[in-house]
Amino acid sequence: MALQLPREWRRRAERYRLFGGRCLGCGRISPSLRPICPACQDDRMEEVELSGRGEVYSFAVMYKAPEGFEQDIPYVVALVKLEEGPVITAQITDVAVDDVRVGMPVESVLRQWRQHGPDGHIVYGYKFRPAQRP
Amino acid sequence: MAHSRPHEVYVIGTGQVPVREHWERSLRDLAVWALHSAVADSGIEAPEALYVGNMLGALLSDQQHLGTLVASWAGYRGIEAATVEAACCSGGSALRQGYLAVRSGAHRAVAVVGVEKMTDSVNGAATAGLAMAADAEAEGAVGLSFPAINALLMRRYMHEFEPRREDFAAFSVNSHANAVGNPNAMFRKAISERAYLEAPMIADPVNLMDSAPMADGAAAVILADAETAEQLGRRGVRITGSAVATDSLALQDRRELLCLDAVAASTARALDMAGKTPADVSFFELHDAFTIMAVLSLEAAGFAPKGEGYRLATEGAVTREGRIPICTMGGLKARGHPVGATGVYQAVEAVLQLTGRAGDCQVAGAKVGLIQNIGGSGATVVTHVLEAD
Numbered sequence: 001m002a003l004q005l006p007r008e009w010r011r012r013a014e015r016y017r018l019f020g021g022r023c024l025g026c027g028r029i030s031p032s033l034r035p036i037c038p039a040c041q042d043d044r045m046e047e048v049e050l051s052g053r054g055e056v057y058s059f060a061v062m063y064k065a066p067e068g069f070e071q072d073i074p075y076v077v078a079l080v081k082l083e084e085g086p087v088i089t090a091q092i093t094d095v096a097v098d099d100v101r102v103g104m105p106v107e108s109v110l111r112q113w114r115q116h117g118p119d120g121h122i123v124y125g126y127k128f129r130p131a132q133r134p
Numbered sequence: 135m136a137h138s139r140p141h142e143v144y145v146i147g148t149g150q151v152p153v154r155e156h157w158e159r160s161l162r163d164l165a166v167w168a169l170h171s172a173v174a175d176s177g178i179e180a181p182e183a184l185y186v187g188n189m190l191g192a193l194l195s196d197q198q199h200l201g202t203l204v205a206s207w208a209g210y211r212g213i214e215a216a217t218v219e220a221a222c223c224s225g226g227s228a229l230r231q232g233y234l235a236v237r238s239g240a241h242r243a244v245a246v247v248g249v250e251k252m253t254d255s256v257n258g259a260a261t262a263g264l265a266m267a268a269d270a271e272a273e274g275a276v277g278l279s280f281p282a283i284n285a286l287l288m289r290r291y292m293h294e295f296e297p298r299r300e301d302f303a304a305f306s307v308n309s310h311a312n313a314v315g316n317p318n319a320m321f322r323k324a325i326s327e328r329a330y331l332e333a334p335m336i337a338d339p340v341n342l343m344d345s346a347p348m349a350d351g352a353a354a355v356i357l358a359d360a361e362t363a364e365q366l367g368r369r370g371v372r373i374t375g376s377a378v379a380t381d382s383l384a385l386q387d388r389r390e391l392l393c394l395d396a397v398a399a400s401t402a403r404a405l406d407m408a409g410k411t412p413a414d415v416s417f418f419e420l421h422d423a424f425t426i427m428a429v430l431s432l433e434a435a436g437f438a439p440k441g442e443g444y445r446l447a448t449e450g451a452v453t454r455e456g457r458i459p460i461c462t463m464g465g466l467k468a469r470g471h472p473v474g475a476t477g478v479y480q481a482v483e484a485v486l487q488l489t490g491r492a493g494d495c496q497v498a499g500a501k502v503g504l505i506q507n508i509g510g511s512g513a514t515v516v517t518h519v520l521e522a523d
Contacts, residue, residue, distance in 0.1 A: 011271065011275075030387075031272075031386050031387070032271075032272065038382070038387060057290065057391070058286045058287070058289045058290035058293070058391070059286070059289060060278075060281075060282045060285030060286055060289060060337040060338060060339070060340070061335070061337065061338035062277065062279070062282060062337050063334070063335050063336055063337065063338065064261070064279065064281070064336045064337065065277065065279065066258075066261060066262050066265050066274070066277065066278075066279045067258050067259075067261070067262045068277075069277040072277065075277065077276065077277055077278050077282050077286070077337075078286070079286055079290075079385060079386060079391070086386070087385075087386040087391075088386055089272050089273050089276060089278065089384065089385065089386050090276055091276055091277060102289065102290070102293045113275070113276065113277070114277070125275075125276070
């Protein structure tokens with residue numbers, strides 16, 4: 001995927017900090033900012049910052065990577081179930097790939113996602129590591 | 135115009151290109167080849183409209199506007215034409231559009247073509263293209279490939295229900311065994327359980343033998359109303375059920391990860407429309423892009439309770455002689471998966487089964503065929519019921 005600067009710029013806030021959307025109708029928290037609650041279709045959504053604490057719900061170890069991620073092989077991608085309820089898709093970092101388990105407690109950290117070429121733009125965002133914070 | 139009764143929809147002609155790496159054929163050549171075969175088979179002179187299913191033409195062949203391009207190259211100047219895109223179920227979605235056109239009475243005879251040309255890309259662009267079936271912002275941006283999406287489903291399934299690796303192997307073994315008798319299949323070669331178990335990992339736990347291969351291909355059907363089918367003496371197979379249901383693209387937004395809600399809804403509606411239940415189905419051409427999709431589809435479609443779909447292959451229930459035959463001509467795994475064409479291949483194969491022309495792949499006494507094409511990992515699900523008339 002080629003670098004698309006306007007898109008990277010537009011999404012910077014939700015990559016650097018984990019946000020969800022809380023529905024003022026049913027109370028459910030969704031994993032990303034969105035205009036309509038996917039559970040009850042209410043349009044009264046408020047932004048909530050998520051704790052970043054959760055556990056690995058499922059994961060995969062990548063041995064063939066999409067363009068731009070080849071240098072990271074093998075790396076782990078996962079569905080992380082956050083303590084506030086929503087599930088978020090992210091890489092797991094700071095751990096040997098063989099040590100990742102379903103149910104493992106994790107916490108969010110800021111890491112480099114990818115670099116567009118040797119002199120290119122670097123994209124940062126959230127990843128998750130084994131839980132260390134109390 | 136007053137509302138009239140919906141028209142019955144017949145499949146009056148089929149055409150297919152062998153699924154291969156067609157280095158000497160272009161995207162448009164493949165489409166025209168399949169289309170002309172189907173038109174000749176049907177006995178019509180030209181279709182009134184053409185619906186082309188395709189996912190990756192823009193990315194891999196620098197070509198959009200395929201409906202009109204194919205109509206023009208096939209020599210059907212002036213007809214209505216459109217391209218239909220819904221990721222891996224672009225073909226099934228084009229079939230749905232063709233069905234609606236005849237069903238509504240807008241047209242009497244239309245053509246549906248599914249086409250994909252994947253080998254023009256030699257630098258991983260096809261892998262990046264397939265990832266576009268998933269949610270680019272939630273999944274693609276953090277480094278997930280399309281196999282990774284399926285690996286997340288498979289890992290959680292293994293965690294909750296504890297199938298053995300051999301249970302997944304049985305699905306690939308069945309698809310390959312069935313493809314041996316299909317001259318249009320890409321891999322006409324049986325595989326062993328051991329070959330499956332030794333296959334390299336792509337996105338652990340998904341290995342190479344869990345995954346359908348990239349390929350070039352094109353398939354076509356001609357659909358017509360009852361009067362046209364009667365005039366041509368082609369009232370052999372009728373589409374008696376047709377339904378589409380959708381779900382979130384991103385796995386993180388699903389109601390329950392291991393329940394393919396759109397498979398359940400789409401199958402139930404299509405069967406209900408045909409007045410059938412799962413017990414009436416002679417064979418099920420499901421969307422085995424990955425073995426876990428076969429397992430989850432069997433469960434959501436009502437052929438196995440949740441958490442038990444994996445048992446059907448090891449028990450032999452999914453073979454051509456079994457209770458619910460699947461992938462009777464090789465499925466996506468062994469016939470091959472030219473993504474946007476796959477849904478139309480399924481329709482062609484169902485017609486061959488229902489008219490007793492499936493050769494070595496024939497399911498004895500096949501009367502009711504269920505075909506299902508899935509876009510993404512259960513996000514768009516197109517289901518059709520075809521019956522021998």
